Amino acid sequence: MKHPRNRVVFKTYTPNQISLLPPSLEELIDINHPVRVVNSVIDKLELSQLEQSYKGGGTSSFHPRMLLKVLVYGYLSNIYSSRQLEAATKESIYMMWLSGMSRPDHNTINRFRGQRLKDNLKEIFRQVVLLLVESGHVSLKEIYTDGTKLESAANRYTFVWGRAIETNKKKMYKQLEELWTYTQKIASEESKSIELPSFEVIDSEKIAKTVDQIHQVLKQTQVEETQKAEKKKVQAKATYAQRNWSSKWIDYTKSEEILGQRSSYSKTDPDATFMRLKDDHMQNGQLKPAYNWQVSTANQYVTHYSIHQTTTDTTLLKEHLNSFQEQYQQMPESITADAGYGSEENYEFLEEKKIEAFVKFNLFHHEQTDKFKAQINKIDNLFYNQKQNCFYCPMGQKMTQIGTFTKKTDNQFQQTITKYQAQNCEGCPLRGACHKQAGNRIIEVNMNLRLHKQKIREKLNSEEGIKHRKQRPQDVEATFGQIKSNHNFKRLRLKGLVKVEIEVGLACLAHNIRKKAYKDVKNKENNPKSDRKPTKSSNNSTILKISKNYLEFFQKVA
Numbered sequence: 001m002k003h004p005r006n007r008v009v010f011k012t013y014t015p016n017q018i019s020l021l022p023p024s025l026e027e028l029i030d031i032n033h034p035v036r037v038v039n040s041v042i043d044k045l046e047l048s049q050l051e052q053s054y055k056g057g058g059t060s061s062f063h064p065r066m067l068l069k070v071l072v073y074g075y076l077s078n079i080y081s082s083r084q085l086e087a088a089t090k091e092s093i094y095m096m097w098l099s100g101m102s103r104p105d106h107n108t109i110n111r112f113r114g115q116r117l118k119d120n121l122k123e124i125f126r127q128v129v130l131l132l133v134e135s136g137h138v139s140l141k142e143i144y145t146d147g148t149k150l151e152s153a154a155n156r157y158t159f160v161w162g163r164a165i166e167t168n169k170k171k172m173y174k175q176l177e178e179l180w181t182y183t184q185k186i187a188s189e190e191s192k193s194i195e196l197p198s199f200e201v202i203d204s205e206k207i208a209k210t211v212d213q214i215h216q217v218l219k220q221t222q223v224e225e226t227q228k229a230e231k232k233k234v235q236a237k238a239t240y241a242q243r244n245w246s247s248k249w250i251d252y253t254k255s256e257e258i259l260g261q262r263s264s265y266s267k268t269d270p271d272a273t274f275m276r277l278k279d280d281h282m283q284n285g286q287l288k289p290a291y292n293w294q295v296s297t298a299n300q301y302v303t304h305y306s307i308h309q310t311t312t313d314t315t316l317l318k319e320h321l322n323s324f325q326e327q328y329q330q331m332p333e334s335i336t337a338d339a340g341y342g343s344e345e346n347y348e349f350l351e352e353k354k355i356e357a358f359v360k361f362n363l364f365h366h367e368q369t370d371k372f373k374a375q376i377n378k379i380d381n382l383f384y385n386q387k388q389n390c391f392y393c394p395m396g397q398k399m400t401q402i403g404t405f406t407k408k409t410d411n412q413f414q415q416t417i418t419k420y421q422a423q424n425c426e427g428c429p430l431r432g433a434c435h436k437q438a439g440n441r442i443i444e445v446n447m448n449l450r451l452h453k454q455k456i457r458e459k460l461n462s463e464e465g466i467k468h469r470k471q472r473p474q475d476v477e478a479t480f481g482q483i484k485s486n487h488n489f490k491r492l493r494l495k496g497l498v499k500v501e502i503e504v505g506l507a508c509l510a511h512n513i514r515k516k517a518y519k520d521v522k523n524k525e526n527n528p529k530s531d532r533k534p535t536k537s538s539n540n541s542t543i544l545k546i547s548k549n550y551l552e553f554f555q556k557v558a
């Protein structure tokens with residue numbers, strides 16, 4: 001027999017116990033829970049523009065403030081699907097508290113997210129960032145910018161390649177030319193009136209007309225017995241062309257319109273471009289439909305975001321910063337970014353806008369190594385004499401200017417390249433290591449970019465530059481890690497540029513509120529006097545107190 005001290009005692013379990021007064025949801029939620037931060041932040045927002053987007057009439061609508069809270073809290077707690085959000089409004093006490101026990105269905109949530117927030121989310125995000133600025137959580141003066149790729153909701157094997165369309169069009173035109181040549185060969189003199197339009201001006205109508213004429217001539221023209229087999233073959237080709245080529249040409253033209261300047265798109269999400277993502281589950285470098293997400297952060301809060309269809313970050317900085325200015329009516333005072341943004345065009349733009357640039361260029365780290373410095377074939381290692389506008393080669397020979405030329409970048413930015421040539425490389429003992437050109441060494445230098453690099457190099461190696469360089473990976477890259485990896489926001493759920501921007505905006509908004517909630521708790525921990533202590537026991541004691549009062553009340557009445 002067990003000693004009384006070792007007796008098993010279970011806590012009371014009475015699930016069917018009826019409460020005299022049901023506990024309020026408010027009491028069940030911890031005072032420091034992020035749901036409270038979502039509630040208080042969104043309550044402070046001015047949503048009249050969003051409210052005005054409702055037409056009125058018909059049945060009553062769910063309040064946009066409530067739907068916004070549900071969506072933001074959903075994104076904050078890794079619930080991105082509208083069906084799961086619908087379920088959460090019925091199952092989670094946090095969602096029930098936020099929604100005031102309203103139960104919007106997934107269609108309502110989806111319509112609100114995809115349509116109502118379309119023209120309003122940027123403004124909502126702006127207001128939240130300004131609230132954070134006001135409370136001292138964040139500053140708009142110093143930003144850390146970087147980009148990441150987000151996989152589209154589209155199927156991975158729905159690609160349309162611009163180069164394939166170009167090749168197919170050329171192939172089709174070549175076959176048309178062959179048909180035309182054969183027809184000209186066998187046609188009688190009077191039937192030789194078919195005109196072959198040139199490739200540059202050809203369209204589906206012209207293809208249809210030419211193929212019809214060829215078909216007609218082939219039908220009417222009689223050939224000798226020996227040529228009949230060949231004619232039959234050509235005729236079959238012409239029949240196929242008559243049926244398919246015109247419509248195919250229309251498809252190609254439509255695809256080219258969708259492509260614009262891009263090299264690919266997805267059939268199920270035409271706004272998505274095929275990009276190389278770091279998350280390569282097949283380990284084969286397969287391109288996937290994706291969007292380029294540019295983010296500026298400060299103190300690990302997202303201060304600005306933009307969505308693009310281009311793969312490279314270099315060409316996007318201008319657009320991203322211009323939208324920053326549009327959003328806040330001001331430019332940041334300084335920007336820190338990695339070497340992906342170091343281009344002449346970006347340096348010029350930042351200088352023009354008076355933004356202090358801590359933006360690396362591609363060889364910034366490499367050029368400081370002894371290995372790089374020892375390479376005499378590198379232009380960056382040659383000494384330049386500004387007064388005489390000449391370089392000195394490793395043998396000390398003057399390299400004088402022999403000409404200039406211009407070229408344009410993808411963004412149509414014009415660069416001027418200057419050419420310098422050594423006097424005489426014949427018999428030079430360093431020739432093998434210096435260059436592999438046939439005559440005297442010629443170098444091509446972008447002098448403006450060289451000047452920018454000099455300034456940036458000094459800035460990056462200054463005390464402030466080192467501070468910003470250290471902060472960059474902890475700031476913007478940590479933010480990406482937090483949203484994408486820790487909160488599993490790796491693949492989009494909505495399709496199309498506009499909806500993707502909304503989804504990404506919600507993720508940024510949720511990240512900022514999550515961060516604020518975390519920092520507020522930390523501040524309270526460091527400053528415990530300001531903390532109210534809401535605990536289970538305090539909640540229970542409140543319920544018990546109220547219940548006791550009511551019991552006393554009922555006893556008196558009885």
Ligand code: SF4
Pocket residue numbers: 393394395396397422424425426428429430431434435440441
């Ligand atoms: S090869 Fe020509 S450019 Fe190079 S070090 Fe010799 S002289 Fe100078």
